[in-house]
Amino acid sequence: MNIQADLTPPLPEGRWALFLDIDGTLLEHAPHPDAVSVSEELRVLLERIEQRLDGALAFITGRSIAAVDHLFDPLKLRIAGLYGLEHRLAPAGAIEAADAPADMAALADEIELELASKAVYVERKGPVLAIHTRAAPQLLARATELVEAALARLPKGYRVIAGNAGVELMPLEAAKGAAIRRFMQLDPFTGRRPVFLGDDTSDENGFDTVNAAGGISIRVKPQGETAARFAIEDVASAVAWLETNFGGPAKQTSRSDLVA
Numbered sequence: 101m102n103i104q105a106d107l108t109p110p111l112p113e114g115r116w117a118l119f120l121d122i123d124g125t126l127l128e129h130a131p132h133p134d135a136v137s138v139s140e141e142l143r144v145l146l147e148r149i150e151q152r153l154d155g156a157l158a159f160i161t162g163r164s165i166a167a168v169d170h171l172f173d174p175l176k177l178r179i180a181g182l183y184g185l186e187h188r189l190a191p192a193g194a195i196e197a198a199d200a201p202a203d204m205a206a207l208a209d210e211i212e213l214e215l216a217s218k219a220v221y222v223e224r225k226g227p228v229l230a231i232h233t234r235a236a237p238q239l240l241a242r243a244t245e246l247v248e249a250a251l252a253r254l255p256k257g258y259r260v261i262a263g264n265a266g267v268e269l270m271p272l273e274a275a276k277g278a279a280i281r282r283f284m285q286l287d288p289f290t291g292r293r294p295v296f297l298g299d300d301t302s303d304e305n306g307f308d309t310v311n312a313a314g315g316i317s318i319r320v321k322p323q324g325e326t327a328a329r330f331a332i333e334d335v336a337s338a339v340a341w342l343e344t345n346f347g348g349p350a351k352q353t354s355r356s357d358l359v360a
């Protein structure tokens with residue numbers, strides 16, 4: 101683990117660009133992807149942060165943009181969805197979807213049939229497939245075997261990434277780091293210092309990107325190796341940290357918010 105818990109990030113004096121993962125970072129994990137909800141407080145906080153940063157705030161998530169809009173309704177932010185396969189570069193802008201390298205619908209049906217368990221949720225996200233085994237952890241190994249075997253039937257460049265209590269199958273170009281780089285080339289992000297909060301394996305290349313850009317990488321609830329330079333112990337502390345540094349009157353970050 102590469103955590104510099106003794107180094108307090110120099111917030112909030114700089115001109116920051118803020119990138120936020122959603123599940124496990126802003127929202128506690130729930131038994132099912134549709135079982136999460138967004139509080140009015142969180143919505144209002146994000147709105148305020150968006151204004152304070154002159155718009156330099158984006159969600160970087162594995163969920164589809166449609167799913168996130170539904171969840172945060174009526175709030176619409178800049179966003180990279182499906183790990184960067186989709187973008188909305190302005191809050192009221194159109195959604196840009198990358199060409200789908202493969203349609204996983206048939207594969208999803210087969211895997212669902214093979215696992216034959218109502219406790220497993222197969223989330224169909226177009227070119228990305230997530231197998232959720234939170235309610236059936238004994239099936240995670242089998243689900244992983246099945247998606248790994250499926251690689252041979254997919255276009256070159258598909259890969260398997262460990263999810264939180266599950267596993268996901270996605271094309272190589274689905275990468276949070278690339279999504280962050282894309283935003284950083286655009287107004288109002290350009291020239292700012294990136295900060296990225298995430299909690300998962302799929303967030304690691306976002307941390308690498310932000311580190312390379314001289315930014316601040318923060319892993320929520322780290323449980324092992326991470327490229328993130330800082331850590332925050334849980335979702336509630338992450339939201340409180342955002343509130344302190346970006347959401348209200350400027351305050352100094354407390355060292356106790358950051359844990360190794």
Ligand SMILES: O=P(O)(O)OC[C@H]1O[C@H](O[C@H]2O[C@H](CO)[C@@H](O)[C@H](O)[C@H]2O)[C@H](O)[C@@H](O)[C@@H]1O
Binds near residue numbers: 131162164302
């Ligand atoms: O990149 P993120 O915003 O963190 O999204 C990652 C995945 O999050 C969702 O799944 C996870 O959260 C669910 C709700 O807590 C939980 O039930 C599931 O076990 C987690 O893996 C979402 O459903 C996926 O599509 C995202 O890729």
